[in-house]
Amino acid sequence: MFEEIKVGRISYLNVLPIYYPLESKLIENNFNFFYGPPAQLNKLMAEGLLHISSTSSIEYLRHAEQYELVPDIAIGSCGPVQSVLLISRKPIAEMKGCKILVSSQTHTSAALLEILLTEYIPVNPQYETGNATELLEAGERPEAILAIGDEALNLRHHEDYPYKLDLGEAWREWTGLPFIFGVWLVRKDVADKPEIKEAVRTLIKGKEWGQSNIDRMSEITAEKSILSPDEMKSYFEGLVYNLKEKEIEGLKVFAKYLQKKGQISQVPELNFIKI
Template identity: 30%
Template sequence: MSYVLGIPRYANVAPLYHFLEEGDGIAFRYGVPTQLNQWLLEGSVDLSLVSSYFYLKNADRLRPLPDFSIADLGPVYSVNLFHRKPWEALRRLAITTESATSVELLRYLLRADGVRAELFPEQGGLELLERYDGVLLIGDRAITTYCSLLSVIPESVHQVPSELEGVRITDLSMKWFERTRLPFVFAVWTTRKNAPPPPEIVRRLRQARSLGLGNLAAVAGSEAQRLGVPERLMQHYLWNFRYHLEVPDRLGLQAFAQAVGLPYPNDYWDV
């Protein structure tokens, strides 16, 4: 019987599993974070990348691996609020239904700046700006939407524009960094507390990550082709992430727990 891994099909996850093959006791189940969160609790997946907010909210039932994360320090480029009005003038925002973490991060940042905006779950893209002051997009949709506004691919991180065709792009992770000077952790590999991960599975995950990061150009090429975006842009995007849940990342996760009023358990599997 296969050990089922829950995987969000986002480009920033690809370095973790691109070189991990299904079979030999492992099966993949793809979904958006909100689906994976539920499947893990139900038991239809054994080990899953889950959103950090969901983990913190269910820490009595979940425990993460000690050295895996989807995190970044500064801009993430794929958790973006697209808006035409200035940040302080935002009142009605359409928000993604794919992940609670990005939504809770947005709530915190608005609250911290004294911005009183209502949030409305919606599915869609920039067309929602016809009815809302802003729209929060994450993952692949955020990347492809941003890319669709670009006329020239920036050659440097210092040339990445934050306003295109009259649309402002607020990178929520960068806004978090400006406030905290800490990384932001978006997801962690997690199991149920009563189901410890097999050491062999963890070993294969670590090996796959090592290959993914060591061959980032190949991973970026595959993901760029899948999404129909320039390979150089995808490589720039992927090299920005932190995949090892190091001490700064754990401090960032602890700060996020405090920001949203949840305890930080600091409890990881010893594998």
């Protein structure tokens, strides 16, 4: 028996519609939440310290043998995502050889950017890791920045970076498919436990509640953001929280490009927990 279910929770605003009804106990559960950026949650899952977690999609594609996917729950976009942005001091098409500052907290978005800037807009830039917000506050101005999550929402109108590439929008324009940035996983070694299956059903109920109450979610989230409730609603409505046929197809196409780039050795089968 599990006294509590250890659940990884990405600490970004975009997943609040999924977690709010669970964290506020509008939907009863025995979850113990662990908060952090995707890279940290990936590590905790790999070490067996979590039962279920939202993780970057590249983490699943790299280590699919360790996990099962939670059905019909994801975080992605089918068009502008707004919170995964390349911002630049020069036009994107003129960025050949340019250095892009990339957060160490993202793996999926960094891989997507590299695919887009070699396959779709072939400028083949260079990449370096760093903290964009800290550098900007110190007065430095990198040539270009890959900003994700709340940082992207805060920097998207920065006056020194007039040129932008929304990675979700670019992917859809190129492939015609949604892009899935994050998925929810269960460790394979606990996936057959009845308490885990019940936890997965509860998680899906949370997602469905959040989707049905986007106006309320927008108001609550705006209190913690520089965005207004209307801007927050626009942001939420541009996101994909489902993992159905089109989203799965988009994930598979991403996996094929990861294999082409040598980021994964093979395109794995997508295995879902049976609930």
